[in-house]
Amino acid sequence: MAERTSRIGRDLIGFEIKFRRNRQMTAIYRALRLIFPVILVGTLADFINQAWLQRSGYYYQTLHVAKWAFQLKLFRQYLGLLSAGTLGLTAILVAFAVSFYLVAPATPLITDRLMAGIIAIIALKSLNVNRQSVLSNHSIQWLSSNLGLSGILVGVLVGLLVGNGYRWLINHQDPEHEHLEQTVGVVSLWLVVLTGFGFFWVSTQTVSLNAALLALARWPFQLPHSLGTLLGFGLLTGTCQWLGILGPVASVGGQSIEAAQNLAAVLNHSGWQVPHPITLHTVVDVYATSGGPGMVLALLLAIFLVRHNVAQRRMGWYCLIPTLGNFNAPLLMGLPVIFSPILFLPFILAPLACITLSWTALVLHWVPAVAYPLANGTPGILQAFLGTGGSWSALTLAVLELVISTAIYYPFVKWAGIAEEAIGYETKIS
């Protein structure tokens, strides 16, 4: 704390502390902290499955896992179940926890807190239901898609809505009345209202709320490729991720027609002539996602570069393995980066810097464009090297960008640590 902090740093720290003192934000942060272990286990399972056991995995290919592993199929199925059972239910867990923590300070009764969480789950599910099954009066079918990491934002929104409403009802209840009657009244009122909202949505909209948000977030990704749109893409992915729409939004790359044509050109002709050198895939996927979208590997390095901050470092160790395999969800939720004003800036700026630099290098033909498919779980700095079939200049560029990104993250991580300590100190004395 005695360390000298610049003016802008002090302002940011002040803002962060004020922001996180907000009741709504406190609930969100506590919810993220609560479900962090679940996300960590799910992500580890997903990482092992994707990188070690699937054909498209980095370790599967490089270490020839198929030759020495036994019961591969069985492990795949088991890990698939494990990650689906944890990551696949993220939105539900978030909705429950946010609502729970919003109501917690308003009532000493555990039943009220739990009930607020339960109602949030029901509200979320009534938005995520098979439309046809509701409208045709058949037995209702619940949807399980869109409840994964990409559904964190929806979970937060539903949690806030339900939690605040429940809180309001608690604050306005009649103290004279018998308690059981009160709870039944509050619960039934809220359930009727929220299911009504869900029904209204289902009967007027053709997609679930989660799917609608996702479609909105994906909409700009079908644009032509220039530096402007690449930067726009970086900004938008970053913002989406920061708001808690993690997961598939970011990985649009390898399957596009351009990528297929690039690969075909490289395989069918000698030499390295690529018809589409500048695409989202060759720039953003390869150079701006070391450690996952947002150059999170740089964030991890910055954490260990900053003078000792126990909490941050512990989180860094927990998230080490997934981050080295480009799975960024645990670190984003654990630190957290999601909904943190201080870390929003480097989380956006570092990828933008990388995109600009890579674009320049590609346009000036300093590095060849990536054409080979990228294996899942490839260490961030190696993606460009392997994607170009072993170009040392591409590797150098990737390392350079990691260094630059770490430098961008460094001051912000320091300030986030100071803010964290200040808030932690406050909660201890209060």
Place this chain on the structure above:
Amino acid sequence: MKRRFRSLGAILLVLMALCVPGFLWRSQQRANVQANYRSAMAPVFLVPGSSATQNRFNALVAELNRETPHQHSLLRVEVMTDGTLKYTGSVRPADKQPIIVVGFENHHDGYATIQKQAKWFTIAFKALQQTYHFNHFSAMGHSNGGLVLTIFLEDDVARTKTHADRLMTIASPFNLEESDQSVDTPLFKQLSGNRKRLPRALTVYSIAGSEGYSGDGIVPFDSVNRGKLIFQGQVKNFTQMTVTGANANHADLPENQQIVALIRQDLLK
């Protein structure tokens, strides 16, 4: 100060260690990518039976293109007896699954002609591969067309370095028109003898038509049924189906609604 960077150094070391397998594997990468590479385009070859031309499947393709979101473009190739090719129709540029009908100027029946047709098919296949750069495909053959494709798959496909995904034969007489079940024709002996050369990853559907209980009016059921002696155990999957009812006559089979549905479901999927 030293302690401060110890963890960082450890992490950087781990990061570098994880990169080692990638560096070691690099020399095999190209071969690996090449082996797993599948072109975006995977044409479907249709080969008509004897006494039918490259126009044999026009009605079928029109039927297949009805009510589907993905229209298949239709290219017809006629292979002349001297090995030259005549094209009609075209392949739409972005079409990932065009239908290519390969017909032959000499489309008479008989063992010798089938052998020649198989070689002519190879000529057409190689020319099309040069033009469209596909490296995997599916195929359907009606009657003797199925035999032509089977010979091609046994003798020539390996040399073209393409991968055969799915083969559907419709009423293909693997024992020709021989109705005596105890007689093996030379063609059957050839197909059965070379069966080990069939692509291991191939999926095969053999469809028989049945009018009455012994055949489709031209091809005896036993002759179609012998497909199992060629494919079973050699390819990844082998499915045999028998279609009866209206239009189960040998010549009508390609327009039979059940078979059209099977083509849609199994061949074009």
